[in-house]
Each structure stands twice: as structure tokens, then as C-alpha cells.
Amino acid sequence: MSETSVSKKPPSERPAPRALPAGASLVRVLAWAAVAVVTIMIPFYLDAFWLTAGMFAMSAAVGAIGINLLTGATGQLSMGHAFFLAVGAYGYVYFSSEPDGHLGGLGLPTPLAAVLAIALTGLAGGVFSPIAGRLKGAYLGIATLALIFLGQHVLFSAEPVTGGYNGRAVPPLELLGFGFSDDTELVVLGVPFGAPERLWYLGAALLVLSAWFARGVLRDRPGRAMNTIRDHETAAGVMGVPVARYRAGVFVLSSMYGGLAGVMLALSFQRAVPEYFGVMLSLDYLAMIVIGGLGSVGGAVIGAFFVSLLPQLLTRYSDSLPLVAQPGESGFSPAEAARVLYGAAVVAVVLFLPGGLLGLASRIRASLAGRLPHPRDTRSSS
Amino acid sequence: MSAPPPLEVRDVTVRFSGLVALDSVGFTVEPGSIHAVIGPNGAGKSTCFNVLSGVYRASSGSLRFGGAELTKLPTHEIAALGVARTFQNIALSPHLSVADNLMLGRHRLTRTGFVSAGLRLPAARRERALHSERVAEIAAFVGLAGRLPVPVGLLPYGVQKRVELARALCMEPRLLLLDEPVAGMNGGERREMAALISAIREDLGISLLLVEHDMGMVMRLADAVTVLDFGRRIAGGTPAEVQRDPEVIRAYLGAAAEQPAAHDEEQV
Amino acid sequence: MTTFAELLLNGVSMGAVYALIALGFVIIFKASEVVNFAHASLLLAGGFVIAKLHGQIGFWPALAAGIAGAALVGCLVEFLVIRRSKAPDHSVLAIATIGVDIVLATEIARHIGTDVLAMGDPWGDRVVHLGPVSIAQTRIAALLVALVLITAFLLAFKHTGWGVAMRAAAEDGETAALMGVRLGRISMSAWAVAGALAAVAALFLAVFPTPGMDKATGLVALKAFPAAILGGLDSTTGALVGGLLIGVTEALMSGYQGDLAFLGRGIGDVAPFLVMLLVLLIRPAGLFGTRELTRV
Amino acid sequence: GSDKSADNGDKTGADGVKLGPGVTDKTIGVGMITDLTGPYAPLGKSISQGAQLYFEQVNQAGGICGRTVEPQVRDMGYDVQKSVASYTELEPKVAAFAHFIGSATVGAVQDRIAKNGPLTLVLAWSPQMLGAKQIQMTGTTYAVDVINGVDYAVKTHGLKSGDKIGHIYVEGDYGVDSLAGSTFAAQQHGMTVVEQKVKATDADMTSQVAAMKSEGVKAIVLSVSPKQTASAVGVAAAQGLNVPFLGSNSSYAPQLLDTPVGPALVKNFVVMQAASPLSADLDAMKKLATDYKAKYPDATLDNGVMAGFTTAAITGDALKLACEKKDLTRDGIISAHRSQNAWDGGFGSKMDFTDVSQPPSRDTNILQPDKDSLGGLKTIQEASASDNAKKYEIKVG
Amino acid sequence: MAADDPLPPDRPVPETETSEGGGLRVRDLRVSYGPVQALNGVSLEVPQGSVVAVLGSNGAGKSTLLRAISGTLRFHRGSVPSGSVEYAGARLSGLDAPAVVARGITQVPEGRRVFGRMTVAENLRAGTLGVRGRKAAAAAREHVLELFPVLAERAGQRAGLLSGGEQQMLAIGRALMARPRVLLLDEPTLGLAPLMSARIADTVRRINSEGTTVLLVEQNAAMALSLASHAYVLEVGEVVMSGPADELAASDEVRRRYLGEVDEEPGAEGSAPAERPVLTRWSA
Numbered sequence A: 001m002s003e004t005s006v007s008k009k010p011p012s013e014r015p016a017p018r019a020l021p022a023g024a025s026l027v028r029v030l031a032w033a034a035v036a037v038v039t040i041m042i043p044f045y046l047d048a049f050w051l052t053a054g055m056f057a058m059s060a061a062v063g064a065i066g067i068n069l070l071t072g073a074t075g076q077l078s079m080g081h082a083f084f085l086a087v088g089a090y091g092y093v094y095f096s097s098e099p100d101g102h103l104g105g106l107g108l109p110t111p112l113a114a115v116l117a118i119a120l121t122g123l124a125g126g127v128f129s130p131i132a133g134r135l136k137g138a139y140l141g142i143a144t145l146a147l148i149f150l151g152q153h154v155l156f157s158a159e160p161v162t163g164g165y166n167g168r169a170v171p172p173l174e175l176l177g178f179g180f181s182d183d184t185e186l187v188v189l190g191v192p193f194g195a196p197e198r199l200w201y202l203g204a205a206l207l208v209l210s211a212w213f214a215r216g217v218l219r220d221r222p223g224r225a226m227n228t229i230r231d232h233e234t235a236a237g238v239m240g241v242p243v244a245r246y247r248a249g250v251f252v253l254s255s256m257y258g259g260l261a262g263v264m265l266a267l268s269f270q271r272a273v274p275e276y277f278g279v280m281l282s283l284d285y286l287a288m289i290v291i292g293g294l295g296s297v298g299g300a301v302i303g304a305f306f307v308s309l310l311p312q313l314l315t316r317y318s319d320s321l322p323l324v325a326q327p328g329e330s331g332f333s334p335a336e337a338a339r340v341l342y343g344a345a346v347v348a349v350v351l352f353l354p355g356g357l358l359g360l361a362s363r364i365r366a367s368l369a370g371r372l373p374h375p376r377d378t379r380s381s382s
Numbered sequence B: 001m002s003a004p005p006p007l008e009v010r011d012v013t014v015r016f017s018g019l020v021a022l023d024s025v026g027f028t029v030e031p032g033s034i035h036a037v038i039g040p041n042g043a044g045k046s047t048c049f050n051v052l053s054g055v056y057r058a059s060s061g062s063l064r065f066g067g068a069e070l071t072k073l074p075t076h077e078i079a080a081l082g083v084a085r086t087f088q089n090i091a092l093s094p095h096l097s098v099a100d101n102l103m104l105g106r107h108r109l110t111r112t113g114f115v116s117a118g119l120r121l122p123a124a125r126r127e128r129a130l131h132s133e134r135v136a137e138i139a140a141f142v143g144l145a146g147r148l149p150v151p152v153g154l155l156p157y158g159v160q161k162r163v164e165l166a167r168a169l170c171m172e173p174r175l176l177l178l179d180e181p182v183a184g185m186n187g188g189e190r191r192e193m194a195a196l197i198s199a200i201r202e203d204l205g206i207s208l209l210l211v212e213h214d215m216g217m218v219m220r221l222a223d224a225v226t227v228l229d230f231g232r233r234i235a236g237g238t239p240a241e242v243q244r245d246p247e248v249i250r251a252y253l254g255a256a257a258e259q260p261a262a263h264d265e266e267q268v
Numbered sequence C: 001m002t003t004f005a006e007l008l009l010n011g012v013s014m015g016a017v018y019a020l021i022a023l024g025f026v027i028i029f030k031a032s033e034v035v036n037f038a039h040a041s042l043l044l045a046g047g048f049v050i051a052k053l054h055g056q057i058g059f060w061p062a063l064a065a066g067i068a069g070a071a072l073v074g075c076l077v078e079f080l081v082i083r084r085s086k087a088p089d090h091s092v093l094a095i096a097t098i099g100v101d102i103v104l105a106t107e108i109a110r111h112i113g114t115d116v117l118a119m120g121d122p123w124g125d126r127v128v129h130l131g132p133v134s135i136a137q138t139r140i141a142a143l144l145v146a147l148v149l150i151t152a153f154l155l156a157f158k159h160t161g162w163g164v165a166m167r168a169a170a171e172d173g174e175t176a177a178l179m180g181v182r183l184g185r186i187s188m189s190a191w192a193v194a195g196a197l198a199a200v201a202a203l204f205l206a207v208f209p210t211p212g213m214d215k216a217t218g219l220v221a222l223k224a225f226p227a228a229i230l231g232g233l234d235s236t237t238g239a240l241v242g243g244l245l246i247g248v249t250e251a252l253m254s255g256y257q258g259d260l261a262f263l264g265r266g267i268g269d270v271a272p273f274l275v276m277l278l279v280l281l282i283r284p285a286g287l288f289g290t291r292e293l294t295r296v
Numbered sequence D: 001g002s003d004k005s006a007d008n009g010d011k012t013g014a015d016g017v018k019l020g021p022g023v024t025d026k027t028i029g030v031g032m033i034t035d036l037t038g039p040y041a042p043l044g045k046s047i048s049q050g051a052q053l054y055f056e057q058v059n060q061a062g063g064i065c066g067r068t069v070e071p072q073v074r075d076m077g078y079d080v081q082k083s084v085a086s087y088t089e090l091e092p093k094v095a096a097f098a099h100f101i102g103s104a105t106v107g108a109v110q111d112r113i114a115k116n117g118p119l120t121l122v123l124a125w126s127p128q129m130l131g132a133k134q135i136q137m138t139g140t141t142y143a144v145d146v147i148n149g150v151d152y153a154v155k156t157h158g159l160k161s162g163d164k165i166g167h168i169y170v171e172g173d174y175g176v177d178s179l180a181g182s183t184f185a186a187q188q189h190g191m192t193v194v195e196q197k198v199k200a201t202d203a204d205m206t207s208q209v210a211a212m213k214s215e216g217v218k219a220i221v222l223s224v225s226p227k228q229t230a231s232a233v234g235v236a237a238a239q240g241l242n243v244p245f246l247g248s249n250s251s252y253a254p255q256l257l258d259t260p261v262g263p264a265l266v267k268n269f270v271v272m273q274a275a276s277p278l279s280a281d282l283d284a285m286k287k288l289a290t291d292y293k294a295k296y297p298d299a300t301l302d303n304g305v306m307a308g309f310t311t312a313a314i315t316g317d318a319l320k321l322a323c324e325k326k327d328l329t330r331d332g333i334i335s336a337h338r339s340q341n342a343w344d345g346g347f348g349s350k351m352d353f354t355d356v357s358q359p360p361s362r363d364t365n366i367l368q369p370d371k372d373s374l375g376g377l378k379t380i381q382e383a384s385a386s387d388n389a390k391k392y393e394i395k396v397g
Numbered sequence E: 001m002a003a004d005d006p007l008p009p010d011r012p013v014p015e016t017e018t019s020e021g022g023g024l025r026v027r028d029l030r031v032s033y034g035p036v037q038a039l040n041g042v043s044l045e046v047p048q049g050s051v052v053a054v055l056g057s058n059g060a061g062k063s064t065l066l067r068a069i070s071g072t073l074r075f076h077r078g079s080v081p082s083g084s085v086e087y088a089g090a091r092l093s094g095l096d097a098p099a100v101v102a103r104g105i106t107q108v109p110e111g112r113r114v115f116g117r118m119t120v121a122e123n124l125r126a127g128t129l130g131v132r133g134r135k136a137a138a139a140a141r142e143h144v145l146e147l148f149p150v151l152a153e154r155a156g157q158r159a160g161l162l163s164g165g166e167q168q169m170l171a172i173g174r175a176l177m178a179r180p181r182v183l184l185l186d187e188p189t190l191g192l193a194p195l196m197s198a199r200i201a202d203t204v205r206r207i208n209s210e211g212t213t214v215l216l217v218e219q220n221a222a223m224a225l226s227l228a229s230h231a232y233v234l235e236v237g238e239v240v241m242s243g244p245a246d247e248l249a250a251s252d253e254v255r256r257r258y259l260g261e262v263d264e265e266p267g268a269e270g271s272a273p274a275e276r277p278v279l280t281r282w283s284a
């Protein structure tokens, strides 16, 4: 509704947060413990396909958390996220690989390279801040779309750095002598631990860290400022929040998350290919936070897993159906079906789950925990 | 915190494409006083607030608050000087709890940045504890004690108005600008709000600049009144003087002033 | 020199087509503040119908059918998705249109398959020679059509009840309803119009100098984004100016890419976005967009 | 989940054949990673159909090594992530990949294949695909095709030293490598190249052609998509730029003949392609045509089918050879494959798989659009390698 | 929705002059926003041609009542479990807003809600969208501009930039453009200068004298009661009092709570300040 009206309309989404009964907190602890155990066990049971899929999902989750800080919490639509993933990925590759032939590189220790890559994305975000600080809504969204096209142009042209169209190999991360690759033999409890297994744990750790950090940001002073910029820019300024600087700041932060996601992605790909960092990827990220739930860390993570796993599952099991649709016969090929289903899923969530999957979850919890306070309880005079 | 400095408004002019919303307006808010700005709708009262808080830029003129010249400063730096305001149209974050909305008021008094918040550094923890205590105090003072965890959006309008006031108080202002604090309230609520405002002045000794159409309330609270009409200052002085001013009666009070039976008198 | 003139002319005429697409975005945006990512598939739908029918029923009827068809698809999207959405804000709805686009594009692509579909248009590959420079008749047609349509909508938005209702609905649905505006109809009409425009644009995208339409034709819609934005998302004039600007930039940049090699070859395709960024730096709401003036 | 602790190391089967990943006593898994939903979907469809057709015939003939071949197709929609996922999934289950479409998509897993992957037939013709024993391209590289083409043009259209030739190429290694070819050939003839790079999404070549025209080029090489070819040729015709066009092998599709520019194409456009055209007068080709028609009555036979069938056949022969050597381990299959130096499978063009750093051939057919011949192309110069093509040195990787 | 069930005996049955004239009639209306019960069993009657006022503190359910009549509850995810709304004997319940407008009932929404990005003139034009007839519209425009000359001066300005009061005038003017038979006003004097609220009051009288029925929701009880023939007091979703305006104006309860006159007994809100904790200055 227009800013000019005296807004008395209470938001109908999101029920009031209620202090959890003592039991609930215990339940929560147990739940988390369970999640932790499962995460640790998975590499012992699932094969490479699942682990790689998992790694994709986890890096997506990190990236999604980033864009949710920006788009969800601060209300700054960004379609350029893929660009920052690219910067992260290629930054890492360039910093870490030894120069060979026409391909350049700095040959730095891989952990350092990773950190620098993230810093670099932050820088890239900062360079964009004159725009990020001033624009909002659809305008910012499409302005950031430019980043994708510029980015891809550079990726294709700057061959010495990016290796051009076919990309270039990603040096495996090596932490304190432990390499995240298949090179060294490693067998744990009779299970061969190759790159996928090792990366799984790395991914999980990084995801937990970034989620924890983002949660901290959202729950404290910066988060409040961000939300107010989203809800009422002027009020934010009058309350002492330097709006433009904050917008730019959040933009930088979310780019750095993108950067980290890019590094993780590169590590699991083992090769960085420009093709990948296109518009579709950016849109997928938007889909993630909307499907998961805008503005929250949990939402980003759920959405990321949903969006990055769904198509893979659909294609994976596509051969349980007769594969190539016979020509002439007008039925879907399972692959097409997978794509359509994915699109439909996006639509469905937006339509029927305001607040996304997370919103659904919390609404269920709310309806279990009881009803909203009666107006009586929220009355002025009584 | 010492007594606030005076606020000196000197022939401030604000133009919007075509129309002059403020036409070389000038007045002074004495330290620790309640100064009311009244005038017909569209006279320029809110505009006046908006230049004071940096939302609009004055085309000319000066706004001195203590040592500072406000006309050149961006909103957040004005806030940093201890100038707080409420809005004529509620401007809260509906999804955030009352507590969070109030905590936003502490923004200028706190330091926690992305890093320390993200890493939950002890400094951030300490700061949060310290300030939420104060927020609770202020909430109790304004009568929001029970409501801290409730999302603002679910509160009735009258209560939201008080959250606005509380948020402004949380900035620990030295100058507080209230734009129609009792609009949309019924008699009982108006009386409460009035009491609240004078309590603020007594307890904190800060200066208040008040825009209100409820004459009864203005008469009761204000130490001095400035009357605007079509962006020009047409009268000023004590409430009594202003109320008798024929110009003011013509432009603003209308019949209301003569016949005490009219509702405004009785509002308080 | 002749090259320059030729490139310029070509840019202008291509720009006209971008303008038509941009206008589609603008209308949806005005009516519902949604950035419509499904526009690409509206294009495909319209073009597909024209291409399939012109054989049997002749070009003009086919064109009419295509326009109707795309409009219908637009209506369906509105009726099945936009109207049903409980989405809290517009950027969320925009995401929904992404989903819609995936579904539609996949489905239509499946029907198009490998084919390159000709439009059977009357202009063929005839070109008009203006002195040394030559320009395709199709492009002149595009330019004229764009000018006419855009002026028409400019007037419609300003002066017809439909236009007022549309803007009212976009800004505050509840209040618009209180004025007796039938939100459903308004937004549906907007989508229908956008679809119709898409069909027209599709026609000009797929006729000479391009051999016909295939399933990638829709991608051109992406190029219309910068056009719509730098013109101003809610401005019909903006759509035109933006479109032309993009068209010309692109034509010149790719025509002279030999001299601009230092920017990396193929700069022609990114140039539009560079221009857009420059404009936005100076005018955050685009050239003709109404900037959000809020007051408190 | 799958039983992880079971190591995928080589075992020996009942019949004494050494078995590698994807091979059991009953079956041989063969993977195909293709594009059924992305930009190359139509091509991908024909390719997998071609391959399926081959393996069906093989299985009907009793399979390979007494084992039935189990083709496993995955669609990666030309998406890099999906392609990585598909490879990761199939890699442990298959003895070889009968085809793997696309440069970027292969590129994403190239290093992993080169490390310990199975024999992989790639449908991408950039030099990056050379150098690893596991990775095998068919025919020759983009560059060599173009060189042959330019030499042909010089021969037939009397281009001479000092002339300019234009080259419109699409972003990516298809374009880049082709450009390398034209540049090399031009140097050899003392000519210069006028470059115009386009994006895959560009549909209108007017600006590019205008630029060419103003440069006064004598011939134009097209390393673009069929649609872009049509636009370029059409515009040139309309603007009276009457020069020969030389198209790389993926720049043409028979469907173009039905579009308004059909005539112009027939008039002055030729395609350079390593594989023989479907219209070639070869028994194998005819058989393929009939079999395909039989299995997919209302599908159109195109180069895709042919390519899919050929790669499948190469894979099949490698497996058969390995079987004779009683070694179906990865290394067994690969070395069996690499031992062949004149594979032709009845499809005309001979291929030499022994040198991992070279394409299996340097021959190119010069073909001309033609409505009446199968696949819309007829031969105007039989497969051969020009001197320049022979001496052109291919930089691996 | 339960069809018109008879009024529960415990509720004060409004004794109305011309109820057969079939004005606006609300019967035992319940409204809930999800879990929030905003109205539980409200009945009231607005006879043709009368002015009826609804008083009540914040959150009492006044706006909800109007939304239920004008069919805009759906915009707030509100639902009507039971009860009915009738106008001139025909059921309104279940109709959507445009249908209600078509029956000559127009609401001025709470908080102005002018179309900020459109000009004042366009806002007025928007007011006519629900009704037919160009000439009628022109006449209505005359009438409105005569009531609020400011709107003529600002005709070209974007409504979002008007002052609070100007916006309020515009909102009312916009509603009058539809020449409604029943006008629902939600806090029309909100934020208006005394002179201006007096003007609004006159306006209401005038349009009422021109035959428009008015249902007036007001915080400004004094003004409301001076305008209305009949009034209802709403608290927490229920009618707690109702009767002729003058009688209500005389009742202590109303005088204390809504007219805000201080009476001496402590304990009421009057003494709220006494309970208020002292706020010390912040030092840190």
C-alpha cells in the first residue's frame, strides 16, 4: 500500500513469537544433535553422487544465506549473485594455481587463496556500491543483472585468468597438509574417503559457520537496521542509520557470502567453467530464498537444498521411466518433465506458501503451540 | 547529559516544484520547553519537521542546534546530535517485535557492527544487555511493559503511536519532535498521551517541538506556540496570546475558539 | 560513413523491436508492479502460433491468431498464477513468473523442436535503399508499428479509465476495489495486452534478417530488460527511448568491434548493460521513470 | 545408499575376462551424457537415438563378450552442474561413455576423466579435448575444418594474396578454434582476416555483415549456429554482398532450406565437415538410414543420428577388441581402443586413434546444401586434407 | 454463513424510526482475522437517510465493521463465520467490493489511502471508476471541488505529496465522486485542523441533507455525537452501548471514556500518570 497512508493494517503473515515452553528448547537441542549425527554418518553410506549433490546444496545454501541478507532482510533485490560466485571461484583458482603456459596464477597456499578470493568478492561488491547504495527494487534487480553479462563477457575474454570458455582446473584445497582430493589414499572404517567424502565435511563446517554468523548479524544491531531500511527507509535514516552506507555494506557482505559459495562450488566441481555462472543461476538463487522463506537464515538453507536437489533427483530417477520419449509421440521426455516440475514447484510455493517452506513450518508449529493473543490482550486501555 | 541547547530556526524556506511549503519561517525553541507548532492543514508543519530531521533540504535559511548547523547534515548525523522525531504516519517495522523497534532507537548509541554481531563478540553481548535494560525502562515508562515481544503490526493503532514515541525516546534525544502524537486517539487515550508528554519533559528536561491539531492539548502543554499558515509564520507567543489572535482564529481555529462547547476544548 | 549510417539505421530499427518488448514489461509493471520474467515465453507462444498457422490461413489471419493466442496465454498466467498468489510483495511474484517461464518455455520448446519456423510475412527479404545504405522493409514496418503502439498506450494510460484503474490497482489494490475497480479484470487485461505485444514483437524478431523463430528466440527478451529499465520501468516513452538506445548502442558496438577490440570482442552484447548502468548512476529511476517520492 | 565399502577394484569374471567398473559377468554398462532439454536438445535426442539403435543391434547379435550392453543415458540440459552430477553418478557404473556432448560440459569433468575415468567419446572438436588417453574425439578439430575450407575457397574462387576474408564466429571454443584455423590459413595465403565475434543468442547478423561489406571481404567463414548462418547469408544476399560463405560443421541444419534464405544458401554456401554426409554412397550409411527409419518411423534422419551411431560403434569396437584381449578393465578397453589406426566402420572417413595428442583425422568433406539429398547436403569435394591442414600444428590443451 | 438469525435477546435492540425503509442492517456479525476474533456478534442498523456514529477505542473493531460492509475484509485475510449485512433488503454479505460500490455504498478507508503516485485530479477520476455516466461524473467533480477548493489548486500535484489534511480531503472527495447513497466514513477527521474538521462535519451534514446515508466511525466522539442521530459504542468486538446520540452524549461512561472529560474518582485512566514510573536520564 502507498506510503502516504496511516498504516494501521497489521501484517497477517508471521504469528507473534511466543516464548517456547521449557520442553521445547530441550527438543530443539536433541533435534540439532540428531542433525549433527546424520551429517557425520552420511559419507559412510551414500555414494559420490549424493555427496556431490550434497556439496552443491551446501554451497548453494551459503550463497543463499548471502542473498537473503540482501534481498530478504534489507529488501534489495539482486539478480547478480552468480557474478559473485564466479569471482569467488575464479579468484580462488587464480590465486591458488601455479602459472602454466598461457594461464596465469599466483600459486599461493590454497587456504590463503580461498580467503583472498572471498576478500576479492567483497571488493567487487564494494566497487558496485555506488549503484547498490542508491538503487532499490526492480531497478537494482536489473542493474545487478548487468553484472552477470559483464561478468560472463570478462570470463570469456580474460583467458589468461579464467582459461576462457572451457574454464580451468581447480587446485584442491589443502588444509594443514590434509588434501581435499582423491590423490592421497584415505580409508575410514573400511570406507574409502575420496574428494566427495572429505569435501562433504568441509562443506558442512563452512555452512554451519556462515549460518551462525549470518544469524548473529540478523539478530543484532545490524539486522534491525537492515529490516528497518526494508520497511521504512526514511525512518531508518531519522533513527540514525546511514542508509546508503548500510545498503552498500550489506551488498558487500552478501557478495562475500557469494564468494565463499563460489569457492566451495569450485572445489566440488574441480573445474571452474564460465558457462555455469549465468542468469539462470542467479534466478535459481532468488528462487531459493523465496521458496525457503525471505529474510531468515533457515529459509535460505531450506530453499537452497530444495532448489539444488530437486532437479538432480528428478533427472537421477528419470531413467526409472522409459528414457527418450519416442519421437512423434507427444509425451514429455522425463528430462523435460523434470524441468517442468521444477518450474511448477517454484510457482506452487510462491502461490500457496507465503513465507516459504520455513513459514509453513513455523505456522505448523504455531498452530500446535496455540492461538494468537486475543485482541483483548493487545488492547490499549484495560 | 547537560540541558539541551536552544534550537534556532532562522528564516527557513522550503520549495517544492512550484510551491513554497515554508516561507522564511523563524522561531526559537528554548531549552527544556515544549514548543507547539500549529496551523491549518498544509501549512508546512510536517515540512518543518522534515527539514529539522534532514528528510528535506531547506532551500535557504539556517537551523542551529547548539553548535551545529542542521541544514547541511544528512539525516543520520542529525540523529547523532540527539534530535529524535515521531512520524505523522506511523513508520515502524510491522514484523519486528516492539523490543526490536525500540532497540533500533538505540542505533546511534551503540556500536555493534557486522563483524562483532556475527561473531557475537563479548562487546556486542554486553552492549545488548546494557541497552535492552534501558529499553525495558523506557517501555515501562510509556506503558508498553507487557508488549515487548509482540510484533508491532498486531498492535492497535493507539498503541503503535506509543511505540513510535518510545522509539524516539530510546534515542535519548535532547530535542524531541512529535508530529500529531494523539491523532486518531479517543479522549481517554489523548489524556494519557498528554500526561506522558509532560512527564517526559519533567523527567528528562529535554526540549519538545510539538505539532498537534488538538488545541485543548496544545493549550495545556505548550510553553510557546508558533502558528504557520501557507508556509508563513502568522503568529507566535504563549498559548493564551495566540488563541486570542484574530489572525489565528481566522486561519485556523475558526468558530472553535469562540464557543467552548466545541469538542477540542474537551479533549483534555 | 555509409557503414555508420547503415549501422545506425539498423540499430534504430532493431531498437524498435526491443521497444515493443520493453513496452510489454512496462505494462505489466504498471498494472501489478511485477517484473515479468515470463515475457520470453509469451513471445514464443505468439510467434509459434503465427508460424504454425500462416500456412493454412494466410499471414494476416495468422498474425491475428498469434496475437490472440499470446494474449490468451497472458490471461491464463494471470488467472492461474498472479491472481492466486498470496505473495507478500512484488519481487516475490516476479520469482513466480520465473517458474512460469520455465514451464512454458520448456513446453513450447518441445513443440518447436529443431525447426526454424518462418513467419510467412509479406515483406520477405526485400530491402529499401536510402542512397548507399539499405534497410530491411521488415525493420521499417517494426519501427512504424512500435511508434504507433507506444503512442497509443501512452495516451491510454493517461486518459482512459482503464489506465487510471490500472495504476490505481497497482498502487493500492484494496482502495482501488473501494473505488469499484475490478482488480481481477484490470490485471488480466494488462496481461492480455502484454501477451499481444509479445506476439507482435515475436513477429518482428523472427522475420528477415533472421531466418525465422526457434526456441532460442525468447532469449532476446533479456535484452529488453535494460531497455525497459533505462527508460524507466513505469514509462511508456521510456520503453521507446530505451529500446532505441539499446538497439543503436548494440549495432554500433558490434559493427565497430574491430576498432574496439581492446574491450574484448563481442562487446556489442554487453554494451547495452553498460549504458544502462551509466544512466542509472545519474538517474536512479531511469530516464523517464517516476522516482519514488515519499513523504512522512 | 549404496554399499560403499565394496571397492571398485578390478576383478576377474567367470570366463576369465578381467572386469573393470561397470562390467559384470552378465552386463556391460555404457554411459551417455547428453542434452535433451538444453540448447542442443534436438541434436542430443538424435545422437542418443543413434547410439541406442547401435546397442540394440549389438545386443540382438548376442551382445559383447557374451554380455548384454546396458546403455545409461543422462540428460544434463547443457548445464555444467548437472553434467558434473551425471558424470559422478555414472562414472563408477560404466565401462565407457559412448558419448558426452559439449565442450563446457565435458570441460567441467575433463580432469577427472583424464585422471582415472573410462574411455569417453566426446562430441566436441576443440583441441582442449586432446591429450588424454581416455578422451577421444571423432573426425578433426574445428580449426582443421576451416583450413580445409579456406584452401578450397582459394582454389575454387581464386582468392589471392592481399585479399581480406571475413570470419563471423560465436563466442566459445568452437568459434575461437575456428578463428585460429582461418587466421593460419589466411597467413599461408598472405591474406588477412576480418573478425566479428557474436554471442550464441544473437539472431540478427546485419551489423556484422555491414562491417564485412565495408571491409570489402572476398569470402566469409561462418562458425556460428545454423540460425545465424541463415541470417548472415540472407542479409548478404539482400545487400548484394555476393561472396562465398564457408560454414563450419555445426553452422548448418537442413531445416534452413525451408526458410526464405534457402535459395541463397544453395547458391553460395558450403559446409566443411569431417564426417561423410548422410547422402554419401556407402552401404553402412544406407543401412543406418533404413534401420533408423524402421525404429523411429516419423523422425528425421540427421547428422546427430549418424554421430551418435558412429561414436557408439567406436565404443562397441573398443569393447569387442578388449574382450578378445580378455581385459575389460578401463585400461584394457582404452589400450584396445588406442591400438586402432584406421577405424572407419564403413562410414568413409578413416580415423587413427593411436596418437592421443592428435585428432583421429585431418580430412574434411566440402558439402553443399541440397534439398533432394538425404540430410540436405551433397558432396562437392570428397574427404581430403589440404597441405595447410596437414602442416597446421595443433596446440594440445 | 448462518442466515439472518433473530437478534439474541441480551443485545440492545436499536429502536429505529424507519427500519422498514430498509437502510443498512448488520445482524449478529462475527469477523475473525485468522485466530484473531475482531467482531463477535455485532448488530446495528443504519436507517435510510440517517447519520449513525460508531464509537470505540483503538482496536475495538470499528474499521473491521466497515470492511465487512464494504467487502474488503478479504484484503486483510479476514473472514465472516456468521452474521449478515443487508442493504435495502438485499444481502451484501459475500459480495466483493466493486459489487458493493455498484449498489451505491462507498467507503472512505481509514488512513486516507490516496493514490500517492497519481495526481489529485487522477485520484478524483479514480473515484468515478465504479459508476457509469460522464455527465454525472463532471457534476460530482464540480460538487467536490466546491467542497474542497484546495483540491482544485493542487489538481496537478502528486497526491502523495499533499499534506496529511489535504490527503484526507482528497480521500473524502474521491469517495463522493461516486455519488454514493451510503457513505462509510472511517475516522474522517483524523489529523485535521479544528477548522477543517468543522468543515468536514458540515460536509457530512450537507451530503446527508442531500439524501446520503452516513455511517460514521470517529474517535472524535464529541463531533460524531453532534452529527449523528443514533450511535453505537463498540468495545473489543461487541456493542456495549447504543441509543440516540444525545442520550449517549449525556451518559457518564461516554463522557469519561470517549469525550475524555476528567472526573474525580481515581482508578480510571484519569489517574494513569500516578502509576507511571519515573524515567531517569540515561548516562553511559
Ligand SMILES: Nc1ncnc2c1ncn2[C@@H]1O[C@H](COP(=O)(O)OP(=O)(O)OP(=O)(O)O)[C@@H](O)[C@H]1O
Pocket: B016, B017, B020, B021, B039, B040, B041, B042, B043, B044, B045, B046, B047, B048, B088, C293, C294, C295, E161, E162, E163, E164, E165, E166, E191, E193
Ligand atoms: N515532498 C513534497 N513535494 C511537494 N510538495 C510537498 C512535499 N511535501 C509537502 N508538500 C506540500 O507542502 C505543503 C505543506 O505540507 P505539510 O505536510 O508540511 O503540511 P502540514 O502542516 O503538516 O499539514 P497537516 O497538518 O495536514 O499534516 C503541502 O501543501 C504539501 O502539499
Ligand SMILES: Nc1ncnc2c1ncn2[C@@H]1O[C@H](COP(=O)(O)OP(=O)(O)OP(=O)(O)O)[C@@H](O)[C@H]1O
Pocket: A008, A009, A010, A011, A012, A375, A376, A378, B154, B155, B156, B157, B158, E033, E036, E037, E038, E056, E057, E058, E059, E060, E061, E062, E063, E064, E065, E076, E077, E110
Ligand atoms: N489484518 C488484520 N490481521 C489481524 N488482526 C487484525 C487485522 N486488522 C485488525 N486486526 C485486529 O482486529 C481488532 C480490530 O481492529 P480494527 O482496525 O477494526 O479496530 P478499530 O476499531 O478500527 O481501531 P482503530 O481505532 O485503531 O482504527 C484489533 O485488535 C486489531 O488488532
Ligand SMILES: [Mg+2]
Pocket: B045, B046, B047, B088, B179, E163, E164
Ligand atoms: Mg503534517
Ligand SMILES: [Mg+2]
Pocket: A008, E062, E063, E064, E110, E186
Ligand atoms: Mg480503525
